[in-house]
Amino acid sequence: MYDVIILGCGVVGAAAAYHLARYPLDVAVLEAQNDVANGTTKANSAIIHAGYDPEPGTLMAQLNVEGNRMAGDICQKLQVPFARVGSLVLAFDEGDLHTLRTLYHRGVQNGVPGLELLDAAQVRQTEPNLSGEVVGALYAPTAGIVDPWQYALAMAEVAVVNGVTLHRSAPATAITPVEGGYAVTTPKGVFEGKYILNATGVFSDQVHGLLEEPDYAITPNRGEYYLLDKSQGHQVSHVVFQCPNEKGKGVLVAPTIHGNLLVGPNAQPVADRHDLGNTAQGLAFVRKQALRSVPGLNFGENIRNFAGLRANSTRSDFILEESQTHPGFFDLAGIKSPGLAASAAIGKWACDRILEKEPHLGAKPDFVDQRSHVMFQHLSPQEKNALIARDPRYGRVICRCETVTEGEIVAALHAPIPPYTINGVKRRCNAGMGRCQGGFCAPRVQAIIARELGLDPCEVLLDQEGSYLLTGETKGQGGNAHV
Amino acid sequence: MYELIVIGGGPAGLAAAREAWDQGLRKVLILERDQELGGILNQCIHNGFGLHHFHEELTGPEYAARFIQQIQDTDVEVQLDTMVLQLLPGAPHQVHCVSAQHGYQILETKAVVLAMGCRERARGAIALPGERPAGIFTAGAAQRYLNMEGYMVGRRVVILGSGDIGLIMARRMTLEGARVLACVELMPYSSGLTRNIVQCLEDYHIPLYLSHTVTDIRGHNRLEQVVVSQVDEHRRPIPGTELVFDCDTLLLSVGLIPENELTRQADIPMDGRTHGAVVFENMETQVPGIFACGNVLHVHDLVDYVTAESQRAGAAAARYVQGEQAAHEALPLTHGSGVSYTVPQRIRRGSGKVQVLFRVGRVFGTSRIVVKDDTGTPIAQFPRSHMAPGEMEQITLPGVLLDRAAGGLTLSIEEVEET
Numbered sequence: 001m002y003d004v005i006i007l008g009c010g011v012v013g014a015a016a017a018y019h020l021a022r023y024p025l026d027v028a029v030l031e032a033q034n035d036v037a038n039g040t041t042k043a044n045s046a047i048i049h050a051g052y053d054p055e056p057g058t059l060m061a062q063l064n065v066e067g068n069r070m071a072g073d074i075c076q077k078l079q080v081p082f083a084r085v086g087s088l089v090l091a092f093d094e095g096d097l098h099t100l101r102t103l104y105h106r107g108v109q110n111g112v113p114g115l116e117l118l119d120a121a122q123v124r125q126t127e128p129n130l131s132g133e134v135v136g137a138l139y140a141p142t143a144g145i146v147d148p149w150q151y152a153l154a155m156a157e158v159a160v161v162n163g164v165t166l167h168r169s170a171p172a173t174a175i176t177p178v179e180g181g182y183a184v185t186t187p188k189g190v191f192e193g194k195y196i197l198n199a200t201g202v203f204s205d206q207v208h209g210l211l212e213e214p215d216y217a218i219t220p221n222r223g224e225y226y227l228l229d230k231s232q233g234h235q236v237s238h239v240v241f242q243c244p245n246e247k248g249k250g251v252l253v254a255p256t257i258h259g260n261l262l263v264g265p266n267a268q269p270v271a272d273r274h275d276l277g278n279t280a281q282g283l284a285f286v287r288k289q290a291l292r293s294v295p296g297l298n299f300g301e302n303i304r305n306f307a308g309l310r311a312n313s314t315r316s317d318f319i320l321e322e323s324q325t326h327p328g329f330f331d332l333a334g335i336k337s338p339g340l341a342a343s344a345a346i347g348k349w350a351c352d353r354i355l356e357k358e359p360h361l362g363a364k365p366d367f368v369d370q371r372s373h374v375m376f377q378h379l380s381p382q383e384k385n386a387l388i389a390r391d392p393r394y395g396r397v398i399c400r401c402e403t404v405t406e407g408e409i410v411a412a413l414h415a416p417i418p419p420y421t422i423n424g425v426k427r428r429c430n431a432g433m434g435r436c437q438g439g440f441c442a443p444r445v446q447a448i449i450a451r452e453l454g455l456d457p458c459e460v461l462l463d464q465e466g467s468y469l470l471t472g473e474t475k476g477q478g479g480n481a482h483v
Numbered sequence: 484m485y486e487l488i489v490i491g492g493g494p495a496g497l498a499a500a501r502e503a504w505d506q507g508l509r510k511v512l513i514l515e516r517d518q519e520l521g522g523i524l525n526q527c528i529h530n531g532f533g534l535h536h537f538h539e540e541l542t543g544p545e546y547a548a549r550f551i552q553q554i555q556d557t558d559v560e561v562q563l564d565t566m567v568l569q570l571l572p573g574a575p576h577q578v579h580c581v582s583a584q585h586g587y588q589i590l591e592t593k594a595v596v597l598a599m600g601c602r603e604r605a606r607g608a609i610a611l612p613g614e615r616p617a618g619i620f621t622a623g624a625a626q627r628y629l630n631m632e633g634y635m636v637g638r639r640v641v642i643l644g645s646g647d648i649g650l651i652m653a654r655r656m657t658l659e660g661a662r663v664l665a666c667v668e669l670m671p672y673s674s675g676l677t678r679n680i681v682q683c684l685e686d687y688h689i690p691l692y693l694s695h696t697v698t699d700i701r702g703h704n705r706l707e708q709v710v711v712s713q714v715d716e717h718r719r720p721i722p723g724t725e726l727v728f729d730c731d732t733l734l735l736s737v738g739l740i741p742e743n744e745l746t747r748q749a750d751i752p753m754d755g756r757t758h759g760a761v762v763f764e765n766m767e768t769q770v771p772g773i774f775a776c777g778n779v780l781h782v783h784d785l786v787d788y789v790t791a792e793s794q795r796a797g798a799a800a801a802r803y804v805q806g807e808q809a810a811h812e813a814l815p816l817t818h819g820s821g822v823s824y825t826v827p828q829r830i831r832r833g834s835g836k837v838q839v840l841f842r843v844g845r846v847f848g849t850s851r852i853v854v855k856d857d858t859g860t861p862i863a864q865f866p867r868s869h870m871a872p873g874e875m876e877q878i879t880l881p882g883v884l885l886d887r888a889a890g891g892l893t894l895s896i897e898e899v900e901e902t
Contacts, residue, residue, distance in 0.1 A: 227607070231747075274703045277614040280720075304607040306615065381579070384587040395583035397566035400516060401744075437605040439621045443632055457634065462617035466704030469617050470634040471731075474659050 002026045002165075004354060005184055005193030007172055007207055010041040011152040011340055012332050013199035015347025017159035017166075018074075020354065023361045027164045028191055029156070030184060032171030032200070034465055035424045036417060037152035039201040041340070042427065043276065043308025044223075045252055046148050046262060047239055049338040050087060050140035052107025052115060059318045061110040064338040067345035068142055071151075074344055078154035079373040080147060081257040087143035087239035088118070088127065090293055091136040096243040100138045107140065114141040129235050131295050143239050145257045148340050149427045153417065154371055155347070160416045162367055167191075169465070172200075175210040181328060182211070195328045195357065197350050202273050202311045204319075204333035211326055216319055216334065220273050220309040223265025224282040226290075229301040229435050232261040240293050251289035253297070258402075258430065263290045263297065270309065278305045303435050310336045318342070320349055328357070374411065375430075377403040398448070399441040401434025409445060413452040420453065422446055423463040442469075485592035486510040486804045488578050490567050490745065493522020494786050495777025495793040496598035497550035502797030503596075504557045508804055512560045512590070514567055514580055520554065521547030522600055523623070524786065526630045529651055531678070535787035546786060570595065570749040572770045594772045594800040597746055597760065598793065601778040603648070604738040611643075613700025616707070622648040622736040626655065635659055637732025641709050642666045643697050645673035645680070646873075647784060649736020654683035656734075663689045664728050667711050669696045669718055672846050674738075674873040676784060696720065697733070706731050739782045746775070756824035757781040763813060763829045764837040765799035766792065774800050781826050781840070784875055788840070792826075795838070814888060819855075819895025821847065823872065830892065835882040843870045843896055850898045852878055857890030870896070 004020055006013045009031035020027050033039070048071045054060035075082035091097045100117060107115045116139040123130060123137045160166050167188045174185035181194040200207040208214035233255055242250025254262045266282045266289075287299055313319060313334035323329040332350055335342070355361060376384065376394055387407070388395040394407030412419060412428040419425050422432065425445050432438030432445065446469065450457045458470045486508045489496045492515030500513050519525065524532070527543030534540060537549070554561065562582060569579035575591040582588075603621040620628075620636055626648065628634045640661050642649045645668040653663045666684055671694045673680055684691050692711060698720045699710035713724035741759045752761045752769040759780040760768040766776050776796035777789045811831040818825050818841065825841040852865040862884045870876060885892075 226610070275614070276703075277700070278610075278612045280612045280698065283610055283612065299610070300608075302607045302610055303605065305610055305612075381587045381589070384581060388581070388583065388586040392583035395581055395586060396564060397516065397581065400566060403566070403568060435605075436602045437607060439603050439605055439624045442624060443627055447632070457632070464704055467617035468705055469636065470628065471637055472635050474629055474633050474635050 001181055002028045002191060002193040004028075004195045004197065005030060005182070005191055006197045006199055007184070008032070008199035008201060009036040009152070009156055009166065010039050010199060010201050011037060011148060011155075011343040012335055012346050013197070014152040014156040014159065015343045016197050016199060016332065016350040017164050017347075018155035019347045019351035021159040021162040021164050022363050022367045023355070024364055025354070025361070027159070028193065029159070029164060029166045030170040030172060030186055030191060031166065031168045032203070034169045034420060034461075036156050036166070036168070037149050038464065040308055040311055041152045042149050043225075043306050044148060044340055045254065045265065045337070046145055046256060047087070047252070047254065047341065048082070048144035048146050049341040050107065050115075050143040051110050051112045051338070051341070052103045052138065052140060053338065054110065056106055056109040059320055060338065060342065063318065063342035063345040063349065065111050067342035068144070070344040070348070071144065071146065071341065074155070075146065075151065077369055078158060078371045080150045080154045082144055082146045083257060084142060084144040085238055085255065086139060086141040087241060088123065089138040089241045089243060090123070090130065090134050091243055092133055092292070093135065095245065097136050099243045099245065100136060103138050112140060112142065115139065127236055127238060127240065129294050129296055130240065131293060145239060145254060146340070147257050150373070151340075151343075153428065154373070157416045158369065158371055162364070166417060172207055172210060175207075177326065195330065195354055197330050197332055199332040201335065202309045204311065204331060205313070208331060208333070211329060212323065217314045218334065219312045219314060220270050221312045222268045222270045222275070222307050222309055224278050224286055224307045225262060225264030225305065226283070226286060226299065226302050227256070227304045227306065228261040228263065228297070228299070229303050230259045232298055232301045233259040235261055235294050235297060242289065242293060251286055251293070253290050253294050258433065260303070265308070273309065276307045276309065278307050303437060311339070312336045318346070320346065322353065374408060376405045376408055398444050399431035399434065401436050402430040404429050404431040406448060409448050410452060413449065418453075420449070421461045421463050421467075422449070422469070425449065484510070484575060485512050485590060487512070487594045487596065487800050488590060488592040489513045489596040489598055490570070490578070491515065491522070491598035491600055491779070492517075492520040492561065492563075493598065493600050493777065494524055494547065494550060494789050495600065495779070496596065497547075497554055498790045498793035499596045499598055499774070499776055499797035499800065500559050501550065501553045501557065502794040503801045504559055506798050506801030508801050509558065512562065512592075513554070514565045514578070515561065515563050516566045518564050520551045520561065520563070526623070526627050527651070528630050529655070532786050535785065536790050567745060570745045572749050572751070572773060576772060593804045594774065596796050596800055597768075597773065597775040597779050598777050599742045599745065599779045601739040601741045601782055603735070604740055606735060609737050611697060611700065614702055616700070616702035616705050618702070618706030618731050619700070619733045619735065622646070622652045622734045625652055625734050629655060629659065635661065637661060639664060639730040640732040640734060641697070641711070641728050641730045642734045642736060644668065644736035644738070645675045645691060646736040646738060647675045647679050649734060650675045650679040650683040652734055652736070653689050654687060657687050657689070661732070663687070664730055665690050665692055665711065667692045667695045667697060669714060670694070672871060672873070676873060698725065700733065706733055709733055739778065741779045741782065743779060746779070749773070754824065754828055756818065757826060759826075761828045762826060763831055764827045764834050766796035766827070767799055767803070772803055781824065784873065788875060788877070792840070814885070815891040817891060817893045819893040821845070821896030822894050825894050830885060832886055833882075834885070837880045837882070837885060839878050839880060839894065841876050841894060842872055843876065844872060846871045847896055847898060850896050852876070853895055853897050854880065855893050855895070856888040860889070862888050862892070
C-alpha cells in the first residue's frame with residue numbers, strides 16, 4: 001500500500017508530489033493521459049499572478065501570494081524558464097480607475113508587495129505601444145511569466161528522481177475504501193493508498209464521484225488564445241491586463257517566456273470536457289479586445305491558436321478539503337485562475353495536511369532539489385562548442401525555428417519522465433513550437449523518437465492516445481491497401 | 484576569409500555559387516542545413532521542372548542533381564548539416580553557424596548570398612477555427628512523409644488552398660490510394676498554375692470549390708470531419724452553405740513565406756509585400772555585399788526563374804568581390820495599381836537592361852503593363868492577354884529608357900477596353 005496516491009499529474013498534482021517527495025513516504029502519481037500536464041496546465045495564460053485579484057481571506061488570495069513567492073525559487077532550482085516581468089491592469093475610463101483602486105487595496109490586504117497606481121503618462125512611459133486611450137494602470141512588479149508545462153514537468157521529474165512512482169495512461173475507473181485506505185482501479189492495475197489527493201482538474205468532480213457524490217460540480221469554461229510570432233514579442237514587456245467589468249474579464253496581452261506574444265482568452269462555458277476547439281467568434285472577440293490595449297498588434301503574425309479549459313466550479317474559492325465521510329481523501333479541485341500561480345503553495349498545503357496526519361515524519365536528508373535542463377539556443381558560443389565536443393548531436397539542429405538540437409531531444413527521451421509523442425518532445429524541448437509549427441522538424445522528431453525508443457514510426461503519436469499521424473507505408477503493405 | 488558564403492544549398496544557392504565560380508571567385512562556401520544539397524526539390528518527385536532553363540522536362544531531384552553536379556565540378560566548398568544562426572554585416576561580414584562536424588564557427592567573408600528559401604504558412608497563419616487533432620498537415624510536410632520517408636498520412640483527404648504544392652499533393656495522395664474529396668480555395672480563382680489544376684485535379688475528377696473555406700475542424704484525437712462553407716465577396720463564410728466532409732486528413736496549401744529571420748536579425752531593410760529583402764536590379768540588398776535570391780527574396784512558382792535570378796545574384800556578388808562598385812543613382816521602383824509587388828524595388832542607372840519580376844493583385848484579361856516615371860510619363864508598355872496572381876510576370880526594361888527616366892518609377896496594370 002502506498003502512503004499517498006495523487007490522482008492527476010497537472011501542475012497541482014506535480015507540486016504535491018514535489019513537496020511530498022521530501023519525506024519518507026511511498027507516493028504514486030496516476031495520470032490519465034499518456035503524458036503529464038496535458039490538461040489545463042498546458043493551455044492557459046502562463047502567468048504567475050501577483051495576487052491582487054482574489055478576495056482577501058480566501059484560499060485563492062493566500063495561496064496565490066504564497067505560490068508567487070515560491071515560484072521564483074523553484075524555477076531557479078529546477079531550471080524552469082521564468083521571469084518576474086511585472087503586470088499592468090489598464091484603465092480606460094473613470095469606472096476602470098475605481099476598479100484599479102479596489103484591486104490595489106485588495107492586493108495590499110493580500111500582502112502583494114510593490115503595488116503602484118500609475119497615471120496615463122507613467123503607463124505610456126512603461127509601455128509605449130499601449131493605446132492612447134489608457135488613463136491609468138495598476139502596476140504589480142511581482143507578476144511573472146513562466147513555461148507552465150515545464151514548471152509541472154520539473155516538479156514531477158524531481159519527485160520521480162526522489163522516489164515517487166508515476167504511471168501514465170492510468171485513469172482512475174473506480175475508487176473503493178479498503179482496510180486502512182483506498183483502492184484505485186486503473187487500466188494499469190489496482191493501486192492502494194492510505195491517502196488520496198484528487199488533483200484531476202476539470203474531471204475532479206467525476207473522479208470524486210467514483211468514491212462518493214461530491215458536493216460541488218466543475219463547470220468547465222473555455223478560453224481561446226492567439227500565440228504570435230517572436231516578431232511581435234516586443235509589443236509589450238509586461239503582462240497587460242484589462243479591468244474586469246460588466247462586459248467580461250478582459251483579454252490579456254503578454255510576452256511569453258520564449259519570446260512570443262500571447263493574446264487571450266475569452267470565456268465560454270462548455271459541456272464537453274474534451275472540446276478544446278477554437279471558434280471564429282471566440283477568436284474575433286479576442287482580437288477586438290486585445291487591440292483596445294495594444295492597437296499595433298499584427299495578427300497576421302499568428303503562429304498558433306489554442307484553447308484551454310478553466311476548472312471553474314460551483315464554488316467561488318479553490319476546493320481544498322478532506323472528505324467528511326471518507327477521511328484521508330482530499331480534493332485539490334476547482335483550481336481556476338490563479339491556479340498556476342498558486343500551484344506550488346497548493347502542493348505544499350496538501351503536503352502539510354498529510355504531515356498533520358503523520359506528525360512523526362522528518363524530511364529526508366538526501367532529497368535532491370535540483371534539475372538540469374540544457375537549452376542550446378541560450379548557451380554562449382564557447383558553451384555550445386564545449387557541448388558539441390562532448391556530444392556532436394548538439395551540433396545538429398533539428399528544429400530550425402527554435403534552434404533545438406538532436407542532443408536536446410535525445411536527452412529528453414532519456415529523462416526521468418520521457419516523452420513518447422511529438423508534442424511531448426515539443427513541450428520539453430521547444431522543437432516545433434516556432435513559426436513553422438513543426439512543418440520541417442516533425443518528421444525528423446518522429447524518426448528520432450522511433451529510433452531512441454525502439455518504436456515503428458507509425459506508432460509515434462502526435463499527442464494523446466488516438467492521435468496517430470501515419471496510416472502505413474506507401475506502396476507496400478501500407479494502410480491504404482483496402483481503400 | 485571567404486570571398487563568398489552562400490547560405491542555403493537549394494536551387495537558388497547552387498546556381499548563385501556556380502555563377503560566382505564561373506565569374507572567377509575561388510573561395511566560395513555553401514552552408515546547407517539539410518544532410519544533402521538540393522533543398523525542397525528533393526521531395527518534388529513530380530515532373531515539370533526545367534522547361535525554361537534546360538528546355539526539357541525533369542523531376543525535382545533530376546533538376547537538383549544537375550546543379551549539384553555543377554558544384555561538384557568546381558572547388559566550391561560545401562558544409563552540410565550546418566545551421567546558420569546569425570549573420571553580422573560588416574567589413575568583413577561574419578556568419579555564425581553550427582554543425583556536429585565543426586562545432587560553432589564564426590566565418591568571415593567579403594560577400595554573402597542569402598538563399599534560405601521559404602517555409603509554408605501553417606494553420607495559425609489563417610487562424611483556422613475548430614479542434615486541433617492529428618491529421619492536419621501542411622502540404623509540403625505531407626509531401627516529405629510520402630516522398631522522402633515512405634509513409635502515408637491518411638486515407639480520406641480534403642485540401643485547403645489551391646497553391647501548387649496542394650495541387651501536386653492531391654494527385655500524389657490519389658496515386659497512393661487515398662480518396663481526395665475536395666480542394667477548397669478561399670479566392671474566386673486558384674493561386675496555382677493552370678497546368679496543375681488540369682493535371683492534378685481535373686484529370687482525377689477532384690472537385691475544386693472556389694470561394695469556399697474550412698470553417699470547422701472536428702475530432703478530439705485524429706481528424707474526423709471538416710466543415711466547408713462558401714464565402715461572400717468579403718471572404719466571410721455564408722451561413723447555410725456548410726458542407727461536411729468525413730475525412731481523416733486535411734492538407735494546408737495556404738501560401739509560402741520567405742524564411743528571413745537571419746535577414747531581419749541583420750537589420751537588412753525588408754519589403755513588407757514580398758516578405759523578402761529590398762534589392763537593387765543585381766539582387767544586392769541595401770547592405771553592400773549582401774545579396775538575396777530565390778524564394779527567400781520572393782516566392783516563385785517556377786524553379787527555372789529561381790535559377791535565372793540566382794545566377795544574377797551570383798554574378799553580381801563576384802563583381803562586388805572583384806571591386807566593381809555599383810555607385811550610380813538608384814531609382815525606386817514602386818508597385819502601382821493592380822500590382823502586388825515588384826522585384827527589384829531599386830534600379831541603379833547605368834545598369835543596362837533590367838529584369839523586373841512582379842505579381843498582379845487579381846486576375847486581368849486584356850491589359851497592359853505600364854511603367855511610368857515621376858512625371859507620369861510612360862517609359863514602357865507591355866501588352867498581355869491574361870494575368871493572374873498565381874503566375875509571376877516578367878518584363879525587361881531597356882537600359883536606355885531607364886537612363887532617360889525622370890525620378891522614381893511606378894509599375895501598374897491598365898485594363899484595355901475590348902472593342
